[in-house]
Amino acid sequence: xxxxxxxxxxxxxxxxxxxxxxxxxxxxxxxxxxxxxxxxxxxxxxxxxxxxxxxxxxxxxxxxxxxxxxxxxxxxxxxxxxxxxxxxxxxxxxxxxxxxxxxxxxxxxxxxxxxxxxxxxxxxxxxxxxxxxx
Numbered sequence: 001x002x003x004x005x006x007x008x009x010x011x012x013x014x015x016x017x018x019x020x021x022x023x024x025x026x027x028x029x030x031x032x033x034x035x036x037x038x039x040x041x042x043x044x045x046x047x048x049x050x051x052x053x054x055x056x057x058x059x060x061x062x063x064x065x066x067x068x069x070x071x072x073x074x075x076x077x078x079x080x081x082x083x084x085x086x087x088x089x090x091x092x093x094x095x096x097x098x099x100x101x102x103x104x105x106x107x108x109x110x111x112x113x114x115x116x117x118x119x120x121x122x123x124x125x126x127x128x129x130x131x132x133x134x
Contacts, residue, residue, distance in 0.1 A: 006117050009034035011059035011124055018042045018067040022109060033117055043067050044075045059124055061086040065095050073098055085123055
């Protein structure tokens with residue numbers, strides 16, 4: 001992929017991550033690629049509030065699987081119902097996923113930002129870009 005294809009301009013990305021430093025590093029990496037970061041949210045309740053308050057659609061969500069003991073799967077179900085793509089992030093080498101999430105990409109933490117950017121660009125490449133906001 002070219003550098004231009006690795007850009008995330010015009011994309012709004014929801015970050016759900018309970019570890020503050022990881023959330024900030026991830027948000028900064030996404031912003032450096034041109035994305036508008038929504039969040040980060042440290043729990044499902046906060047993520048739902050961000051989704052409810054969103055002024056334009058979310059392009060993709062990055063979901064930490066375990067949020068201080070609370071599994072993120074109910075939020076993932078909601079995103080799937082909204083037809084919002086998402087990917088999981090986990091510090092566990094082989095996290096247990098419900099069978100209906102078997103095809104969802106999982107990224108290990110800490111994230112390799114270059115590889116992560118390519119994965120996001122690939123997931124978003126075939127989706128229409130949201131209309132420009134004024």
